[in-house]
Amino acid sequence: MDGHAFVSERIVTPDGIRPGAIIIRDGKIGRFLPASLIPANIEVHNFGESAILPGLVDSHLHINDPGRAEWEGFETATRAAAAGGYTTLVDMPLNCLPPTATVAALGAKRQAAAGRCWVDWLAWGGLVSESASDNQAEIEALAAAGVPGFKCFLIHPGIDGFTMVTEAELRAALPHVARTGLPLLVHAELPGPIDEATRRLQNNNNNEDADWRRYSTYLQSRPEEAELAAIRLLLSLCRQYKFRLHIVHLSASSALAELCAARAEGLPVSVETCPHYLHFCAEEIPDGATLCKCAPPIRSRENRERLWQGLKDGIIDLVATDHSPCPPAMKRLDEGSFKTAWGGISSLSLALPLMWTQAQQRGFTLTDLTRWMAEAPARLAGCSARKGRIAEGFDADFVIFEPEAEFVVTEDRLYYRYPVSPYLGQKLRGAVRATYLRGQVVFSDGQFPVDPRGREIC
Numbered sequence: 001m002d003g004h005a006f007v008s009e010r011i012v013t014p015d016g017i018r019p020g021a022i023i024i025r026d027g028k029i030g031r032f033l034p035a036s037l038i039p040a041n042i043e044v045h046n047f048g049e050s051a052i053l054p055g056l057v058d059s060h061l062h063i064n065d066p067g068r069a070e071w072e073g074f075e076t077a078t079r080a081a082a083a084g085g086y087t088t089l090v091d092m093p094l095n096c097l098p099p100t101a102t103v104a105a106l107g108a109k110r111q112a113a114a115g116r117c118w119v120d121w122l123a124w125g126g127l128v129s130e131s132a133s134d135n136q137a138e139i140e141a142l143a144a145a146g147v148p149g150f151k152c153f154l155i156h157p158g159i160d161g162f163t164m165v166t167e168a169e170l171r172a173a174l175p176h177v178a179r180t181g182l183p184l185l186v187h188a189e190l191p192g193p194i195d196e197a198t199r200r201l202q203n204n205n206n207n208e209d210a211d212w213r214r215y216s217t218y219l220q221s222r223p224e225e226a227e228l229a230a231i232r233l234l235l236s237l238c239r240q241y242k243f244r245l246h247i248v249h250l251s252a253s254s255a256l257a258e259l260c261a262a263r264a265e266g267l268p269v270s271v272e273t274c275p276h277y278l279h280f281c282a283e284e285i286p287d288g289a290t291l292c293k294c295a296p297p298i299r300s301r302e303n304r305e306r307l308w309q310g311l312k313d314g315i316i317d318l319v320a321t322d323h324s325p326c327p328p329a330m331k332r333l334d335e336g337s338f339k340t341a342w343g344g345i346s347s348l349s350l351a352l353p354l355m356w357t358q359a360q361q362r363g364f365t366l367t368d369l370t371r372w373m374a375e376a377p378a379r380l381a382g383c384s385a386r387k388g389r390i391a392e393g394f395d396a397d398f399v400i401f402e403p404e405a406e407f408v409v410t411e412d413r414l415y416y417r418y419p420v421s422p423y424l425g426q427k428l429r430g431a432v433r434a435t436y437l438r439g440q441v442v443f444s445d446g447q448f449p450v451d452p453r454g455r456e457i458c
Ligand SMILES: [Zn+2]
Pocket: 060, 061, 062, 092, 322, 324
């Protein structure tokens, strides 16, 4: 046999959805043909009505390995990814130990990942406080060592081992970031408005601690102003230092107008949101339901609809999972306290059906989904010449997806380390039937049939 042909009635290409055959040779996408013109010496896989999408790219998740592999780890995360239709993951520099803020730490990450990945991966570098390490000097070294960009926090990240940066520290680092030409991904919340809101909660409660079992308490403690103030600061820094700015997990839709204006001005800004902000709304989160805790928080139903509009208008470029697991005890399900529970929602194995369930109700197509979940994140992570699209010369990474199938989320469909999820019991639309990485099957009908073949791409 001289290669393979993947045939479907619905192949999702950058130019639209069409029937045909994709020729695959040596793990790469070759020609696109009508199925009737497939040469005789080619092995044909006919997926019929199932759609073929490009393998998804998740530009924001926490694998926690090395150092906190008991929270997740390369094996479990990449299997969950394969089950979810993701073929490329870009790991965040925090929650693992050491944080990926030095070239030595990047080496430790490469060692932890070696031979244990079912899909391809890259690692973001960390931009941390100067006092924590000589990080400024590390920025350009990390770029040379192959990270596709950097991540920083303007607020305490809620975990030890990764430090936030002050405005002064950020200013000192930005010329280095700008010189690399790589994007800086920022957790855009400022502490000021959050401290103030938390004080106000306490004053309103006669200095007693507020009722942290209530979701409304948590929501009030992290107001939209914290996101807005951070985004205003970042846009002005972007104007001054001319670096590529990426806002991770936007929750506050009130920031969309200013982000839109910044784009119109020509600033190099991109924006992401997450499935949980597009799926849940504050009105429906019961008190004590700490599985829904994340930062910034899930806001109102009206806010959710504005985020969908932001996607439609192209102000929000991409959807990443921010998959951030922890051992189940850290979700404090017994006490239900939004104050002490770990903030993070895991969705790596469900993101595609979650997004499709919501998106198709709003008139979006599979082409929109692949733009948000494959093409745009690949561009952010600097791998858009080989990942994120079904196009000649690209890696033969595919998701075989059944858009009309429905299923109820059960623990056995999660695949990451601990089957903890706010989505359990929900009925979703669209099922991942199989996932292919560079032409090889890495997930099929609940099975992972090959040895781990994923590798770092940089
Ligand atoms: Zn995150």
